[in-house]
Amino acid sequence: xxxxxxxxxALVDFFKSLASGRRLLTPQGLGDKxxxxxxxxxxxxxxFSNTHMSPKSLLFPQTEALMAFHNDASKPQAFVYQSLGxxxxxxxxxxxxxxxxxxLSIANKVFQNDRFTxxxxxGKIDQAVLxxxxxxxxxxxxxxxxxxxxxxGEAGLDVLAFRQGKDLGLKPLTPKGEExxxxxxxxTANLADAIKGLEAEAVKSQGVPPDYxxxxxADLMALFNDPHWLATAENCLNCGVCTFFCPTCHCFDIQDExxxxxxxxxxNWDTCMSWLFTVHGTGHNPRPxxxxxxxxxxxxxxxxxxxxxxxxxxxxxxGRCVAMCPVNIDIRSVALKMxxxxxxxx
Amino acid sequence: MNNPYLPxxxxxxxxxxxxxxxxLRTFKFEFLNPExxxxxxxxxxxxxxxxxxxxxxxxxxxxxxxxxxxxVLFTVNRVGQVSSYMHNMKAGDVMGIRGPLGHPYPLDKxxxxxxxxxxxxxxxTTLRSTITYLLQPKVRPxxxxxTFIYGARSPGLLLYKDEWMAWEKRDDIDVFVTIDRExxxxxxxxxxxxAVTKEVCPPPENTSALICGPPVMIKFTQPVLEEAGYQHxxxxxxxxxxxxxxxxxxxxCNVGPEYVCKDGPVFTLAQLNRLPKEY
Numbered sequence: 277x278x279x280x281x282x283x284x285x286a287l288v289d290f291f292k293s294l295a296s297g298r299r300l301l302t303p304q305g306l307g308d309k310x311x312x313x314x315x316x317x318x319x320x321x322x323x324f325s326n327t328h329m330s331p332k333s334l335l336f337p338q339t340e341a342l343m344a345f346h347n348d349a350s351k352p353q354a355f356v357y358q359s360l361g362x363x364x365x366x367x368x369x370x371x372x373x374x375x376x377x378x379x380l381s382i383a384n385k386v387f388q389n390d391r392f393t394x395x396x397x398x399g400k401i402d403q404a405v406l407x408x409x410x411x412x413x414x415x416x417x418x419x420x421x422x423x424x425x426x427x428x429g430e431a432g433l434d435v436l437a438f439r440q441g442k443d444l445g446l447k448p449l450t451p452k453g454e455e456x457x458x459x460x461x462x463x464t465a466n467l468a469d470a471i472k473g474l475e476a477e478a479v480k481s482q483g484v485p486p487d488y489x490x491x492x493x494a495d496l497m498a499l500f501n502d503p504h505w506l507a508t509a510e511n512c513l514n515c516g517v518c519t520f521f522c523p524t525c526h527c528f529d530i531q532d533e534x535x536x537x538x539x540x541x542x543x544n545w546d547t548c549m550s551w552l553f554t555v556h557g558t559g560h561n562p563r564p565x566x567x568x569x570x571x572x573x574x575x576x577x578x579x580x581x582x583x584x585x586x587x588x589x590x591x592x593x594x595g596r597c598v599a600m601c602p603v604n605i606d607i608r609s610v611a612l613k614m615x616x617x618x619x620x621x622x
Numbered sequence: 623m624n625n626p627y628l629p630x631x632x633x634x635x636x637x638x639x640x641x642x643x644x645x646l647r648t649f650k651f652e653f654l655n656p657e658x659x660x661x662x663x664x665x666x667x668x669x670x671x672x673x674x675x676x677x678x679x680x681x682x683x684x685x686x687x688x689x690x691x692x693x694v695l696f697t698v699n700r701v702g703q704v705s706s707y708m709h710n711m712k713a714g715d716v717m718g719i720r721g722p723l724g725h726p727y728p729l730d731k732x733x734x735x736x737x738x739x740x741x742x743x744x745x746x747t748t749l750r751s752t753i754t755y756l757l758q759p760k761v762r763p764x765x766x767x768x769t770f771i772y773g774a775r776s777p778g779l780l781l782y783k784d785e786w787m788a789w790e791k792r793d794d795i796d797v798f799v800t801i802d803r804e805x806x807x808x809x810x811x812x813x814x815x816x817a818v819t820k821e822v823c824p825p826p827e828n829t830s831a832l833i834c835g836p837p838v839m840i841k842f843t844q845p846v847l848e849e850a851g852y853q854h855x856x857x858x859x860x861x862x863x864x865x866x867x868x869x870x871x872x873x874x875c876n877v878g879p880e881y882v883c884k885d886g887p888v889f890t891l892a893q894l895n896r897l898p899k900e901y
Binding site for chain 1 (some may be wrong): 624625626627628629631647654673675676678679699701702705715716718775847850862863864866869870871872873874875876877878879884896897899900901
């Protein structure tokens with residue numbers, strides 16, 4: 277696939293084409309008001325840092341009704357749950373940052389795993405076309421390169437867009453993306469070298485990335501049993517804000533809500549920081565204190581997910597958890613401690 | 623699209639009180655749609671989410687054997703919201719089951735071997751499934767000697783009494799049932815499961831052990847098997863953790879990188895030695 281270019285004066289037409297037959301969502305608003313919203317094609321904004329929340333709620337809403345039943349025994353199917361459908365709709369999402377798209381690609385391998393496919397997730401992702409916008413000027417809170425990503429990363433995207441002066445460069449990455457770009461009337465252009473140059477520039481702005489490779493090669497139990505977890509978890513309030521904002525955190529709870537006429541089975545975002553998350557019916561809890569729960573979160577991101585997903589880390593370096601944590605726990609410091617554990621074991 | 627969250631509707635055909643404290647009941651379910659029974663094709667050791675509309679779901683091991691057609695059995699301990707509600711349901715009520723979930727005991731890999739099955743308390747459920755499966759006339763010749771060791775605190779807390787008494791009369795399975803303390807007119811063994819295991823467990827050559835029971839039983843039975851010479855690869859256990867989806871997605875039942883629901887619940891001791899003890 278070659279690259280394409282959309283000239284500045286053709287941008288509105290390009291976004292019109294994206295919006296044709298689909299809802300077009302783009303980042304709107306400033307600072308912590310910045311979120312993905314339905315956007316008229318002439319109101320797309322290319323000057324934003326990133327959305328306050330990760331885009332995971334597009335495919336995995338914070339609360340979602342899965343199925344419902346009625347309790348009227350005089351009618352058929354009483355007390356039998358019926359699916360409420362996956363509620364997917366044709367979407368074009370423009371302006372997802374590469375870290376967040378990578379987050380969706382990691383969650384995608386969980387929701388569509390080696391044994392089961394979550395139809396509610398699949399129904400949405402199959403109808404969405406994701407156009408990322410590369411970060412030519414990464415925010416100071418970002419560290420995607422340290423986590424194995426790039427401000428021009430391609431994972432999880434159908435098209436990578438990037439600013440080429442006042443024009444917009446496009447690199448289709450999937451057949452779905454190629455189709456979208458061709459239909460938009462964008463002109464082909466050879467921009468491979470331009471991308472390389474812009475990417476190198478953007479990576480440089482993040483400084484020399486720390487090397488966490490030691491974690492990948494370290495023994496799982498050595499990392500797990502290291503005494504640093506007690507100190508690492510000491511300040512944690514178990515508030516769960518890290519899991520709320522994380523683009524790869526995908527845990528959920530399932531709860532039944534009832535009314536006089538029947539009920540609905542809901543799923544809601546959940547958090548491994550909660551005591552209730554793992555407690556058994558007997559009262560036994562495999563992760564009884566915050567130390568085990570904090571260890572679980574970082575081991576999951578930095579060791580368990582890489583073991584299951586060909587070395588890809590479960591942290592994409594978006595920086596949200598670092599920015600939001602009320603007690604300044606920083607996943608980079610934790611990764612460094614884990615790297616030191618690994619080195620002392622080697 | 624197939625929806626792995628949607629339970630198959632079932633009718634409670636029969637409820638049997640299993641223990642004298644009435645905390646354990648066995649539910650016999652029949653599928654409302656006969657074609658669902660074929661979709662629910664399972665093997666011993668797998669589990670399902672029992673789904674009560676408006677109450678929630680609980681992950682429970684399947685107690686029936688795939689050789690038993692027309693129904694599925696689950697023995698449920700009264701513990702929390704869903705299980706307590708189920709204990710107040712009646713025959714004829716409609717609810718749901720979702721599965722089968724998890725991996726079965728690796729019986730296909732154990733062909734030609736002796737099997738010792740060690741159960742404590744109500745964890746015997748999936749092992750009842752296993753024994754019923756193994757004792758089928760067509761299946762039994764594929765395996766060597768079968769030994770069943772089963773313990774509970776008192777006679778009234780032993781499940782499936784009619785069945786283990788019938789197994790005891792057969793000559794193709796050795797059955798050792800034990801209670802913690804002597805009671806009048808008890809004709810079987812007395813003592814904890816580890817002690818009985820030490821006494822009767824077959825030599826480790828060409829033998830695999832399936833163990834399911836409370837943590838304290840497993841803790842003291844494991845050294846007995848090790849002392850007898852069992853390799854950790856040949857000690858097979860089934861784990862439990864809190865679950866919601868049963869599909870390896872909702873994130874709470876993991877033991878290190880493995881999800882008990884999707885990658886387990888059956889693990890060998892050799893596998894568990896390399897994983898955190900978060901269960």
